[in-house]
Amino acid sequence: xxxxxxxRKDEEIKETESQETTETSEPEVDTEEVAVEQDSENNExxxxxxxxxxxxxxxxxxxxxxxxQYLRLYAEFENYKRRIQxxxxxxxxxxxxxxxxxxxxxxxxxxxxxxxxxxxxSFNSLKKGVEMxxxxxLKALEDNGLEKIKTEGEQFDPNFHQAVMQDENPDFESGQxxxxxxxxxxxxxxxxxxxxxxxxQ
Numbered sequence: 663x664x665x666x667x668x669x670r671k672d673e674e675i676k677e678t679e680s681q682e683t684t685e686t687s688e689p690e691v692d693t694e695e696v697a698v699e700q701d702s703e704n705n706e707x708x709x710x711x712x713x714x715x716x717x718x719x720x721x722x723x724x725x726x727x728x729x730x731q732y733l734r735l736y737a738e739f740e741n742y743k744r745r746i747q748x749x750x751x752x753x754x755x756x757x758x759x760x761x762x763x764x765x766x767x768x769x770x771x772x773x774x775x776x777x778x779x780x781x782x783x784s785f786n787s788l789k790k791g792v793e794m795x796x797x798x799x800l801k802a803l804e805d806n807g808l809e810k811i812k813t814e815g816e817q818f819d820p821n822f823h824q825a826v827m828q829d830e831n832p833d834f835e836s837g838q839x840x841x842x843x844x845x846x847x848x849x850x851x852x853x854x855x856x857x858x859x860x861x862x863q
Contacts, residue, residue, distance in 0.1 A: 755850060756849060758807055758808075759849050759852070759854065762803060762808050762847070762849055762854060765803060766847060766854065768799075769803075769845070770844065770845070772792065772796040772799070773796075773845065775792055776789065776792060776793055776796065807849045808847055809847065809848050810845055810846070810847055811823070811845070811853070811856070813845075813859050814840070814841065815834075815839065816838070816839050817838055818837050818859070818861045822846060822848070822853060822856055823856055823859050824856040824858050824859065825861045827841075827843070827860040827861070828860070828861055828863050829860045829862045830863055836862060836863060837861065837862065838862045839860065840861070841859065841860040842857055842858070842859055843860060845857060
């Protein structure tokens with residue numbers, strides 16, 4: 663009987679030792695945390711590999727590129743439209759330039775004719791008729807924007823005047839125009855022909 667008891671005690675000791683070793687060698691693992699981590703990793707992999715997301719990203723990039731192209735084209739069109747409007751306004755502003763430039767030699771001839779002096783009554787009446795034609799023509803041209811450039815007594819300005827002679831006149835300051843040799847004209851702010859003048863030293 664004592665031997666059987668001893669054998670049972672030995673078996674119990676062995677069982678307790680085996681239980682202790684399994685407890686120390688294999689720590690407990692939280693299965694819920696492991697499952698959650700695996701699920702999150704699987705979801706991340708699914709999202710990274712989802713072809714729909716890749717297609718959406720590609721479409722967004724294409725839309726952004728098209729929008730940038732549209733904005734660039736719109737800006738170019740607005741600049742073109744503004745340039746066309748400016749050109750149309752400039753053309754309208756100076757539309758009479760060619761006609762006025764072509765008429766200037768006729769005005770010169772009228773002015774030369776009016777400088778001729780005569781005592782004959784028929785000459786004076788003819789001169790008066792020429793003067794009336796000249797005045798009416800000049801008024802019509804002025805109504806279309808023609809302006810005569812001021813000269814005598816004005817300070818010389820190379821933008822409006824062409825100096826062809828120098829003068830020594832004590833009645834004028836240095837650089838002042840003493841005489842107009844040929845009239846100059848401008849259309850609004852554009853010079854059609856500079857005045858030929860004599861300038862004081």
